[in-house]
Amino acid sequence: MISxxxxxxxxxxxxxxxxxxxxxxxxxxxxxxxxxxQVFGPVxxxxxxxxxxxxxxxxRLRPLLMILSAKLCxxxxxxxxxxxxxxxxxxxxxxxxxxxxxxxxxxRNRAAANxxxxxxxxxxxxxxxxxxxxxxxxxxxxxxxxxxxxxxxNLMSEGEILQLLNLGRADLEESEYFEVIxxxxxxxxSAACRVGAILGGASEExxxxxxxxxxxxxxxxxxxxxxxDYIGTAEELGKPIGRDFAERKATLPLIYAFNRSxxxxxxxxxxxxxxxxxxxxxxxxxxxxxxxxxxxxxxxEEIARRHVSNATEALSVFPSGRWKNVLxxxxxxxxxxxx
Amino acid sequence: MISxxxxxxxxxxxxxxxxxxxxxxxxxxxxxxxxxxQVFGPVxxxxxxxxxxxxxxxxRLRPLLMILSAKLCxxxxxxxxxxxxxxxxxxxxxxxxxxxxxxxxxxRNRAAANxxxxxxxxxxxxxxxxxxxxxxxxxxxxxxxxxxxxxxxNLMSEGEILQLLNLGRADLEESEYFEVIxxxxxxxxSAACRVGAILGGASEExxxxxxxxxxxxxxxxxxxxxxxDYIGTAEELGKPIGRDFAERKATLPLIYAFNRSxxxxxxxxxxxxxxxxxxxxxxxxxxxxxxxxxxxxxxxEEIARRHVSNATEALSVFPSGRWKNVLxxxxxxxxxxxx
Numbered sequence: 195m196i197s198x199x200x201x202x203x204x205x206x207x208x209x210x211x212x213x214x215x216x217x218x219x220x221x222x223x224x225x226x227x228x229x230x231x232q233v234f235g236p237v238x239x240x241x242x243x244x245x246x247x248x249x250x251x252x253x254r255l256r257p258l259l260m261i262l263s264a265k266l267c268x269x270x271x272x273x274x275x276x277x278x279x280x281x282x283x284x285x286x287x288x289x290x291x292x293x294x295x296x297x298x299x300x301x302r303n304r305a306a307a308n309x310x311x312x313x314x315x316x317x318x319x320x321x322x323x324x325x326x327x328x329x330x331x332x333x334x335x336x337x338x339x340x341x342x343x344x345x346x347x348n349l350m351s352e353g354e355i356l357q358l359l360n361l362g363r364a365d366l367e368e369s370e371y372f373e374v375i376x377x378x379x380x381x382x383x384s385a386a387c388r389v390g391a392i393l394g395g396a397s398e399e400x401x402x403x404x405x406x407x408x409x410x411x412x413x414x415x416x417x418x419x420x421x422x423d424y425i426g427t428a429e430e431l432g433k434p435i436g437r438d439f440a441e442r443k444a445t446l447p448l449i450y451a452f453n454r455s456x457x458x459x460x461x462x463x464x465x466x467x468x469x470x471x472x473x474x475x476x477x478x479x480x481x482x483x484x485x486x487x488x489x490x491x492x493x494x495e496e497i498a499r500r501h502v503s504n505a506t507e508a509l510s511v512f513p514s515g516r517w518k519n520v521l522x523x524x525x526x527x528x529x530x531x532x533x
Numbered sequence: 534m535i536s537x538x539x540x541x542x543x544x545x546x547x548x549x550x551x552x553x554x555x556x557x558x559x560x561x562x563x564x565x566x567x568x569x570x571q572v573f574g575p576v577x578x579x580x581x582x583x584x585x586x587x588x589x590x591x592x593r594l595r596p597l598l599m600i601l602s603a604k605l606c607x608x609x610x611x612x613x614x615x616x617x618x619x620x621x622x623x624x625x626x627x628x629x630x631x632x633x634x635x636x637x638x639x640x641r642n643r644a645a646a647n648x649x650x651x652x653x654x655x656x657x658x659x660x661x662x663x664x665x666x667x668x669x670x671x672x673x674x675x676x677x678x679x680x681x682x683x684x685x686x687n688l689m690s691e692g693e694i695l696q697l698l699n700l701g702r703a704d705l706e707e708s709e710y711f712e713v714i715x716x717x718x719x720x721x722x723s724a725a726c727r728v729g730a731i732l733g734g735a736s737e738e739x740x741x742x743x744x745x746x747x748x749x750x751x752x753x754x755x756x757x758x759x760x761x762d763y764i765g766t767a768e769e770l771g772k773p774i775g776r777d778f779a780e781r782k783a784t785l786p787l788i789y790a791f792n793r794s795x796x797x798x799x800x801x802x803x804x805x806x807x808x809x810x811x812x813x814x815x816x817x818x819x820x821x822x823x824x825x826x827x828x829x830x831x832x833x834e835e836i837a838r839r840h841v842s843n844a845t846e847a848l849s850v851f852p853s854g855r856w857k858n859v860l861x862x863x864x865x866x867x868x869x870x871x872x
Contacts, residue, residue, distance in 0.1 A: 235691070236691070237691055237694050237695060237698070239694055239697075239698055240691070240694055291656050291657070291660060294633065294652055294653065294656050313633055313652060314633065314697055315694070315697060317630050317633050317656055318630070318690055318693045318694045318697065319690075319694065321630060321663075321686070321689075321690035321693070322687070322690040322691065322694065324660075324663070324686075324690075325683055325686040325687035325689075325690055326687065328667070328679075328682075328683035328686065328687075329683050329684065329687055332676065332679055332680050332683055335676055337671065337674055337676065337679075340667075340671055340676075340679050341671050343667075344664055344667035344668050344671055345668065347660070347663075347664040347667065348661070348664035348665065348667075348668055350660075350664075351657055351658075351660035351661040351663075351664055352574070352575070352576055352579070352661065354657045354660070355576050355578055355579055355654070355657045355658065355661065356576060358578075358653055358654060358657065359576070359578055
């Protein structure tokens with residue numbers, strides 16, 4: 195029924211995933227070790243909440259991007275893993291504050307942190323991880339690294355605020371949507387790649403190209419996330435689908451469909467956004483069919499593909515080799531994943 | 534009825550306050566101008582919430598401490614005000630996250646931010662101001678400044694978490710209480726003074742002494758805050774008294790009284806802490822009388838005075854002069870203020 199190019203016509207997906215994992219497995223282990231080492235301190239609650247959310251099994255994409263970027267830029271040392279977890283901490287801090295925000299009850303197949311410990315603890319542990327990220331970065335004694343982290347944090351908070359303000363608006367402009375995802379997702383991935391390049395002693399041009407790779411990868415990543423919320427399955431994603439719609443959050447598939455629909459359908463969607471989620475799966479199924487029919491899904495995938503091309507293009511200044519291939523594989527995989 | 538040394542036997546308080554204000558008035562104006570300049574951006578909600586909480590009229594003590602510390606260490610430039618607002622931003626971010634935390638309904642005579650905009654916006658605007666503080670600090674291109682800010686933020690989040698964990702415990706140790714206030718209050722004031730000294734080009738020894746002044750001032754400041762919650766009036770404080778008790782937060786006056794009471798009174802207080810606040814003013818009045826009778830109020834004031842002495846002592850390495858006098862006046866005033 196739903197037939198998007200990447201999701202049905204990519205027989206190479208499994209082998210690509212396997213190839214990525216084979217190459218990055220040692221680094222993923224180093225990231226996990228460093229995360230475990232960092233998340234302990236004098237306050238048991240902090241350890242418990244941090245461990246809970248960190249153990250919830252993210253992909254560690256941001257730390258991994260930092261490490262791979264450093265390697266691509268020639269980094270040979272062993273201080274990359276320690277710095278890389280700063281990006282996971284910033285990411286997790288955002289997830290924690292996001293849990294307060296949207297009253298999320300399930301995240302990655304486990305109860306959201308705030309339903310277990312309350313908003314208070316969750317906000318504070320988020321703050322703690324945020325400051326911990328900065329403390330880690332300070333050890334590297336490079337103001338460019340501090341700046342990259344602070345700017346990313348600044349943009350992320352702006353993105354989250356804009357997203358909050360946009361809630362309930364079905365008539366969002368595409369540009370307004372991109373303003374949000376640029377900040378809330380792309381900024382941190384871009385910073386991770388930038389910092390990796392800085393650690394690797396890259397030139398100004400290389401640094402900007404790595405940052406550009408991370409930026410476009412981040413946009414593509416979020417577009418696919420938003421797409422999967424329409425076409426994935428709860429089992430694959432580890433969270434229910436249709437959540438964005440239920441939260442009255444307009445993402446690109448819906449925005450595209452809305453802008454290409456007549457008065458009748460616009461009124462229908464606007465009313466659904468106004469009334470809020472009634473939890474009727476049939477309603478979401480109707481919405482999903484409408485989004486597909488109008489081309490919102492295919493369009494979103496197309497734009498994601500374009501950003502993957504841009505990410506790939508940004509790497510052209512680097513010579514071929516193992517780490518470049520891994521980063522190219524990650525870009526390809528991002529837009530074709532099912533979870 | 535309640536007769537503490539400083540609060541009745543200090544006829545010089547008004548003239549001291551006047552003297553401080555005369556000396557720092559131009560700097561307070563510069564801080565306000567800089568705050569107004571900094572709190573605007575592309576997102577109206579951020580501006581509104583930030584302005585609301587910043588306009589709520591704090592004392593600007595932290596930015597002022599930074600500026601005065603810089604001046605005492607010989608700073609002659611005009612970049613101090615800009616950096617100083619980073620400390621107000623960090624402070625305000627904590628207040629905002631604190632509003633989520635304790636469900637506070639009134640702060641500084643105005644409704645708490647979360648009752649006006651909801652937890653979501655309040656958490657995010659706090660994050661925004663936090664990152665804004667870092668962005669400002671980065672302009673000064675000094676890793677010692679970044680470190681001071683990050684460490685303060687880290688300690689503050691630990692302090693808030695410890696405080697949350699201690700809620701409802703009437704049998705708190707004094708040392709546990711000090712673990713909290715060292716982090717949640719003294720750390721930021723100490724960082725403000727440290728950064729001022731760094732900006733002023735001070736020696737290592739001078740920097741540590743300024744940081745020590747800020748630390749002891751911060752402890753004294755919090756002790757007096759906690760004291761005023763027992764002996765102040767709502768009109769003077771701009772917030773209801775007895776709030777700590779109502780929130781089942783044991784502060785030094787109560788901890789001291791509890792440790793010096795017999796089984797009967799301990800059971801009475803423990804039960805009140807267990808039941809939570811029933812909003813009965815007579816109950817709090819009884820508690821207040823008990824705390825006074827057992828010497829909890831006088832003891833708290835005594836400890837605050839000792840920290841003021843330590844703060845004063847830390848300044849002994851600096852030559853006499855206008856700015857040293859102002860800092861000494863602030864220390865004296867802190868422990869004698871009624872609001």
